[in-house]
Amino acid sequence: MFDLLPHLLNGLTLGLLFALIALGFMLIVGLMEQINLAHGSLFALGAYVAMQLTGPRPPLPADLAKAWLTLPLGWRYAATLVIAPVIVSLVGMLIELCMRRTYGKDPLYGLLLTFGAAMVIEELIRLVWGTRDYVLQVPSAINGGFLFGDLIWSTYRFYAAGIAAGIIGLVWLLIEKTSFGATVKAGAHDSEIVRALGINLSRLRLLVFVFGTMLAAIAGIIVAPIWGIRPHMGVDAVIPAFLVIVLGGVGSFWGAVVAGLLVGLCVGLAGAYASEWSLLSMYILLVAVVTFRARGLWGKKSVLEA
Amino acid sequence: MIVGANSSSDAARLVTPTMLVLWLVLATVPLWITRVGLYPYLGIEILIWSLYALAFNLVLGTAGLPSFGHGAYFGIGAYAFGLCQLDIVANLWICLAAAAVVAGLAGVLVALFISHRRGIYYAFMTIAFGQIFWTLAIKSHRITGGEDGLLKIKRLPADFGLVSFDLTDNVAFYYFVLAVFAVGTAVLWRLVHSPYGRVVAAIRQSEVRAAHLGYNVWLYKASVFALSAAVSGFAGGLFAMAQLAAFPDVMSLHQSGYVVMMTLVGGGLVSFWGPVIGVFLFLTARDVIGALTNAWMLYFGLLFIAIVLFRPEGIAGALSAAVQQHSLNALRRRGSSAMRLLVGGGR
Numbered sequence: 001m002f003d004l005l006p007h008l009l010n011g012l013t014l015g016l017l018f019a020l021i022a023l024g025f026m027l028i029v030g031l032m033e034q035i036n037l038a039h040g041s042l043f044a045l046g047a048y049v050a051m052q053l054t055g056p057r058p059p060l061p062a063d064l065a066k067a068w069l070t071l072p073l074g075w076r077y078a079a080t081l082v083i084a085p086v087i088v089s090l091v092g093m094l095i096e097l098c099m100r101r102t103y104g105k106d107p108l109y110g111l112l113l114t115f116g117a118a119m120v121i122e123e124l125i126r127l128v129w130g131t132r133d134y135v136l137q138v139p140s141a142i143n144g145g146f147l148f149g150d151l152i153w154s155t156y157r158f159y160a161a162g163i164a165a166g167i168i169g170l171v172w173l174l175i176e177k178t179s180f181g182a183t184v185k186a187g188a189h190d191s192e193i194v195r196a197l198g199i200n201l202s203r204l205r206l207l208v209f210v211f212g213t214m215l216a217a218i219a220g221i222i223v224a225p226i227w228g229i230r231p232h233m234g235v236d237a238v239i240p241a242f243l244v245i246v247l248g249g250v251g252s253f254w255g256a257v258v259a260g261l262l263v264g265l266c267v268g269l270a271g272a273y274a275s276e277w278s279l280l281s282m283y284i285l286l287v288a289v290v291t292f293r294a295r296g297l298w299g300k301k302s303v304l305e306a
Numbered sequence: 307m308i309v310g311a312n313s314s315s316d317a318a319r320l321v322t323p324t325m326l327v328l329w330l331v332l333a334t335v336p337l338w339i340t341r342v343g344l345y346p347y348l349g350i351e352i353l354i355w356s357l358y359a360l361a362f363n364l365v366l367g368t369a370g371l372p373s374f375g376h377g378a379y380f381g382i383g384a385y386a387f388g389l390c391q392l393d394i395v396a397n398l399w400i401c402l403a404a405a406a407v408v409a410g411l412a413g414v415l416v417a418l419f420i421s422h423r424r425g426i427y428y429a430f431m432t433i434a435f436g437q438i439f440w441t442l443a444i445k446s447h448r449i450t451g452g453e454d455g456l457l458k459i460k461r462l463p464a465d466f467g468l469v470s471f472d473l474t475d476n477v478a479f480y481y482f483v484l485a486v487f488a489v490g491t492a493v494l495w496r497l498v499h500s501p502y503g504r505v506v507a508a509i510r511q512s513e514v515r516a517a518h519l520g521y522n523v524w525l526y527k528a529s530v531f532a533l534s535a536a537v538s539g540f541a542g543g544l545f546a547m548a549q550l551a552a553f554p555d556v557m558s559l560h561q562s563g564y565v566v567m568m569t570l571v572g573g574g575l576v577s578f579w580g581p582v583i584g585v586f587l588f589l590t591a592r593d594v595i596g597a598l599t600n601a602w603m604l605y606f607g608l609l610f611i612a613i614v615l616f617r618p619e620g621i622a623g624a625l626s627a628a629v630q631q632h633s634l635n636a637l638r639r640r641g642s643s644a645m646r647l648l649v650g651g652g653r
Binding site for chain 1: 427435567570601606
């Protein structure tokens with residue numbers, strides 16, 4: 001039992017990260033009933049932008065760059081955690097503006113549009129940064145490892161898991177406990193009534209999409225030091241994201257969180273005993289669950305099935 | 307011609323005029339393809355991918371089922387062809403049959419799980435199964451060669467008993483693939499326009515209505531998926547011959563996305579021949595734009611976005627609209643000249 005503990009802990013950390021990756025994806029699916037296949041590319045873009053900002057050559061005018069570089073890494077990292085998602089959210093905004101033409105049509109069109117967007121973003125990343133791998137610098141305070149019960153643990157993983165849990169909590173508060181969240185949920189439930197109440201639904205949808213994009217970018221920055229930064233990371237992220245959503249059930253917040261943890265545990269444990277097949281385990285988990293529960297663990301009926 | 311292809315008199319035919327013209331044009335390709343700066347191998351690739359895209363469109367266009375992991379069956383066909391040739395028997399017909407049968411069986415297996423699902427859940431499940439097969443192909447080093455792929459596949463001679471054709475030359479192989487393509491298109495055309503195809507199309511319009519009419523929707527959905535997988539696998543077998551190898555690459559999510567793109571850009575939703583147009587455009591664009599810039603996918607991606615936004619019915623749809631517009635204009639012109647004759651005839 002005791003040798004299982006590290007793997008369980010590892011799986012839980014991984015699970016929180018999966019839940020974080022899926023969070024923005026889930027918001028857009030749950031509140032707009034749109035599948036954003038560009039989620040992974042926005043995730044990757046967040047990591048690349050953050051890498052560029054914290055790296056030795058920030059894209060700034062010479063004087064400003066000098067002043068920026070004199071700041072300690074910890075400050076730069078903290079600032080980047082806010083600035084990079086804002087920059088990436090502009091791309092998300094562009095996608096949402098294009099996507100407006102597909103609202104009210106078959107959800108397949110939104111899915112295909114975002115597939116195209118994902119491809120374009122990925123090619124742009126290749127064009128700007130090439131195909132080589134990059135490393136995101138993190139402050140020394142969260143770098144390194146420590147000894148705990150005969151094992152060396154990575155500090156960063158714990159930091160990442162903590163941040164993920166924090167962001168998940170904040171998003172839950174935002175959706176469930178604020179009037180903004182209530183309006184957004186009402187808009188998803190009955191757009192006619194919300195419009196009749198004089199609420200600008202297009203702006204609301206833009207906000208939701210931008211917020212989802214920012215979450216994708218943040219997830220990218222948090223996960224980058226663990227996975228590394230490379231053009232392929234977008235696909236590596238979007239697949240677990242959709243898996244977590246389907247497993248948890250479309251439209252269920254806690255479903256997605258639980259599913260994220262479940263996938264993390266599954267991959268973590270499979271990785272410990274059959275590392276070659278750890279990726280396969282999550283698909284098998286999905287097929288097993290969806291075969292018996294058509295809408296995932298806590299899914300609701302939605303237009304996405306039509 | 308695209309309008310003609312949809313007319314009811316053609317639907318009953320085994321070979322339509324469009325088909326004949328297409329085959330004849332394709333038969334002349336090796337005579338001029340090198341003169342326009344391309345190469346015979348591109349022609350082979352276009353034919354194989356066209357067959358694959360037509361099979362895929364059986365599911366997407368005819369049945370309206372969003373299958374986003376279809377590369378798996380193409381890849382399984384390629385591996386089945388290779389493994390049959392290397393380990394069982396080096397006979398072209400048996401190997402091609404193995405490609406279709408194994409991919410078809412994989413299709414049946416997946417169809418058992420997904421045919422109760424609809425919409426996005428269906429799409430997600432096909433992606434999940436596509437990923438399972440892709441992971442299996444990459445991780446089963448001993449059987450599939452892992453990332454390196456299955457090498458040393460040969461182009462077996464096409465043995466007809468009395469005569470046997472050597473297919474190692476690209477032009478000879480092109481004509482072989484063209485013959486297969488011709489048979490394949492005729493069969494698929496008949497299938498789509500058969501009573502079976504009409505029921506499948508009815509399911510696309512409304513599953514509920516089809517079920518109320520007494521059709522076993524599940525069985526039709528499962529069978530059309532398995533059929534499509536089998537033909538995709540057959541095309542995959544040809545592809546293994548063309549490449550002289552089988553790689554896991556074609557099974558990835560990206561490549562599965564490409565066949566969706568080709569089909570939609572061409573106009574698979576509105577036209578039987580749409581996927582062929584899309585494949586031709588995609589592969590020539592890859593070679594022509596790809597020779598000029600490294601980022602050709604960027605431009606193709608932008609084109610794809612524009613098509614989804616402004617012409618969801620694809621190039622075939624735009625063409626048929628243009629043809630209809632043209633004939634409408636011609637009609638108007640004729641009408642106005644007739645008016646002129648009537649009114650100004652005396653002068």
